[in-house]
Amino acid sequence: MKNNGFHRPSRTVHRKAALFILLSLSILFVSTSTVFRVPDLFHGYVIGNIQKAFAAVSSFVSRTVGAVSELRNIKKDYEALLAKMQEYELKEREFTSLIEENKRLKDLLGLTSFPDAKKIAAHIIARDPGNTYSSFVIDKGYNEGIRKYMPVIAFQDGVEGLVGKIIDVKASTSTLQPLYDQRFFAAARLAKTRAEGLANGRGFRDAPMTLLYIPKTEMDTLKQGDIVVTSGLDQVFPQDIIIGRVGSYQLNEFSSSLVIEVQPAIDLSRVEYVFAIENQGALTPYAGGKQ
Amino acid sequence: MRSLFISLSASILMLFIQSTWLSHGIVFGIIPDLAMSIVLFSSFINKDGQGIIVAFIAGLIADMLSAAPLGYYAFLYVSCAYLATLLSYVAEKDIFIIPFLLGTGAAIARGILTRFVSWIFAANINTYQIFSAEFGIELLADGFFTVLVFFILTFFQPLLENSPRKALP
Numbered sequence: 001m002k003n004n005g006f007h008r009p010s011r012t013v014h015r016k017a018a019l020f021i022l023l024s025l026s027i028l029f030v031s032t033s034t035v036f037r038v039p040d041l042f043h044g045y046v047i048g049n050i051q052k053a054f055a056a057v058s059s060f061v062s063r064t065v066g067a068v069s070e071l072r073n074i075k076k077d078y079e080a081l082l083a084k085m086q087e088y089e090l091k092e093r094e095f096t097s098l099i100e101e102n103k104r105l106k107d108l109l110g111l112t113s114f115p116d117a118k119k120i121a122a123h124i125i126a127r128d129p130g131n132t133y134s135s136f137v138i139d140k141g142y143n144e145g146i147r148k149y150m151p152v153i154a155f156q157d158g159v160e161g162l163v164g165k166i167i168d169v170k171a172s173t174s175t176l177q178p179l180y181d182q183r184f185f186a187a188a189r190l191a192k193t194r195a196e197g198l199a200n201g202r203g204f205r206d207a208p209m210t211l212l213y214i215p216k217t218e219m220d221t222l223k224q225g226d227i228v229v230t231s232g233l234d235q236v237f238p239q240d241i242i243i244g245r246v247g248s249y250q251l252n253e254f255s256s257s258l259v260i261e262v263q264p265a266i267d268l269s270r271v272e273y274v275f276a277i278e279n280q281g282a283l284t285p286y287a288g289g290k291q
Numbered sequence: 292m293r294s295l296f297i298s299l300s301a302s303i304l305m306l307f308i309q310s311t312w313l314s315h316g317i318v319f320g321i322i323p324d325l326a327m328s329i330v331l332f333s334s335f336i337n338k339d340g341q342g343i344i345v346a347f348i349a350g351l352i353a354d355m356l357s358a359a360p361l362g363y364y365a366f367l368y369v370s371c372a373y374l375a376t377l378l379s380y381v382a383e384k385d386i387f388i389i390p391f392l393l394g395t396g397a398a399i400a401r402g403i404l405t406r407f408v409s410w411i412f413a414a415n416i417n418t419y420q421i422f423s424a425e426f427g428i429e430l431l432a433d434g435f436f437t438v439l440v441f442f443i444l445t446f447f448q449p450l451l452e453n454s455p456r457k458a459l460p
Contacts, residue, residue, distance in 0.1 A: 009338070009380050016340040017373035020347045024369050025411075027351075028362030032412045047355050054311035128357045129309040131321055131429055132405060132417040135358035137310070167358060175358055182417045203417065204425045205320040269315055 048173035051137055055125035117238070118278040119153075120145055124271065125173070134203065135167070136176040138274060146174045150276040151230075151237045154266050161242045161265030162186070162230060163274050174276075178268055179243065180205055187234035188243055188262075191227040193218055197257070199228065199243055205268055208247050211260040216251050219258060224248070228262050238277065294453045295341055298333040301451075302326040302349040310356050321425060323432040324398075326353065328440035330368055331393045333451055334375035335384060341453045346372035360415050367404055371397040384445075387438055394437025398430045 122138035140146050150166045164184060168175035177184055180201040188199040188211055197214040211228055226246040232239030247261040305325040316322050326349055334342025350365030357364065375393055382389055402419040409416040419426055444451060 007380060009377055013338070013340040013343075013373075013376055016343050017369065017376070020343050020369045021366065021373070024347065024350065024362045024366035026362070028360060028366055028408065028412055031361035032415060050307060051311060051356070054307050058312050124314075126310040126356070127314040128359075129306045129322065129326070129353055130324065130357060130359070130364065131425070132401075132419055133358045177358065181358075183415065203420060204423070205316070207425070269320060 045171060048137070048141070048170055051126040051173065052139060055123075055139075118145070119275040120150075120278070122146070122174070122274055122276060124176075124274065132182075132203070134178055134181045134201075134205065136164070136178060136274075138174050138176055138276075139172070140276070141170045141172040141174050143171055145278070146276050147278075149236050150278065151241065152176050152274050152276050153241060154271045154274045156266050156271065159242060159265050161244070162237065163266055163268065163271065165236060166276060176274070178205075179209060179264060180207065180268065185234075186237055186243065187231045188228050189231040190214065190218065190222070190246075191229045191240075191242075193221055196231050196233065197260070199262060208261040208263050209244065211246075211262050212257065214258045214260055216256055216258055219249075219251060222246065222249060222258070222260070228260075294333075294337070294451050295345060298329060298342070298345045298451050299348055302329040302333075302345060303352050305329055306349065306353050306356055318428055318432060319425065321429045321432055323429075323436040325436060325440060327368065327371060327397055327433070328390075328394060328437040329444070330372050331375045331390075331397060331437060332441055332444045334372040335379045335389075335393065336448060336451060337453045338376060338379050339453060340373075340376055342372045342376055343369055359417070360412070363408065363416070366408065367401050370404055371400050374400060384441070386442065390438040390441035391434045393441075395430050395434040397437075398426075398433040402426060 120140055122140040122144075124136050125139045126137040128135045138146075138152075146166055146169050148166055148169050152163045152165060153160055154163045155161075162179055164176050164178040164181070166174050167177045178201070179186065179199070180203065182201055182203040184199075184201040186199045187196065189196045195214050195218045197211045200210050200212060202208070202210060214222075224246055228243045228246060230237040230239055230241045230243060242265045244262040244264040247263045249258050249260040251258055303326070305328075309322050309325060313322050313325075330342060330346045330349055332342075333345045334340075336342075346368035347365050350368035351361070353359075353364035353368070354361045374396065378389075378393065378396075384390075399421075402421045405416070405418040406421075409418045419429075
């Protein structure tokens with residue numbers, strides 16, 4: 001580093017910096033007060049479609065590379081599959097007849113309108129470009145039935161677990177706040193003892209969540225590995241969706257409640273597809289409205 | 292104007308790459324801020340403050356890609372670009388030390404500035420946990436990736452430099 005022969009920055013540089021810093025802070029002030037929103041046309045369509053295009057390119061490249069390596073195994077698998085196909089053809093016929101029979105029986109029992117919540121499958125196409133915010137972008141939006149504050153779940157290794165909630169809906173994409181986000185809160189309870197608390201993210205994908213406000217009287221019965229589920233009291237998440245398992249826990253001095261670390265049931269680094277649940281019980285100010 | 296457009300395009304491209312192809316992170320889920328590295332490069336080589344304009348527009352695009360409120364990244368990027376421009380008056384670009392200091396310095400500045408922003412605008416503002424291991428990883432990742440970005444961009448420096456037109460004889 002040399003320190004001789006340098007000039008002082010001109011006033012223009014300071015003025016420029018001051019102008020843009022003030023401008024940024026003004027925009028931040030207005031946007032946090034929700035006075036101003038980015039026009040939906042740009043935010044919803046342009047940005048969403050660019051992200052979709054990037055995700056498509058990425059998917060195409062990975063599929064192409066994968067296809068080349070898979071070609072080696074295809075011939076070997078082909079023979080085995082041919083034999084299995086005949087077997088499956090027989091099974092398919094049997095299966096089709098069973099489905100028809102099942103449908104008939106359901107009609108008879110009046111179970112065709114099974115009161116299960118509607119699940120909308122979506123693909124994660126992008127995430128927040130920075131590390132302080134940790135949102136995901138999914139490829140389904142208002143047009144596909146996604147609404148603000150819909151709970152989102154995923155299936156992994158045979159477990160159905162909570163992933164987060166929808167915080168912003170555009171025409172064809174939506175923003176999902178994962179459960180490890182700093183601002184994520186969910187009313188939760190211990191599945192075994194039904195003690196209620198509040199689950200909160202810590203901001204990092206690999207960091208465990210924190211379960212707060214569980215009374216210290218639970219300390220005797222609490223064990224590592226206990227399951228934590230949603231309680232449904234926040235009217236955002238249906239009850240009994242698995243959040244995760246109890247890791248370590250501690251009782252702070254002079255505190256009446258435990259601080260419990262919860263390891264999420266779903267490993268979000270491996271999740272590609274998620275399901276937004278139509279939560280009919282949710283009574284939130286924006287539920288059902290286009291955002 | 293051309294250099295501003297090229298710098299801006301490169302940083303926006305990096306933002307989209309960060310949010311899609313690098314979405315799983317490089318180390319422990321941490322995404323290096325490549326767009327910031329380009330903003331720092333543009334700010335460092337253009338002492339007239341062109342990098343600040345690039346930072347502002349790239350920051351606004353980052354805000355749109357993020358769940359952050361509009362103006363959050365714009366403020367962070369502009370502040371870091373300003374610091375990089377100031378540094379360019381007292382230091383010369385080298386191959387490792389200055390880019391590394393710029394990358395890590397920008398990460399530390401972001402960490403402090405998010406606290407400041409959170410203090411002023413409490414609603415919806417996430418902050419860096421400065422003493423966490425994850426922030427340490429991000430610091431190092433930003434430092435090393437800024438060195439890499441500076442090295443690559445050095446080959447394209449004439450395209451990113453806002454050199455004033457030479458006076459006619």
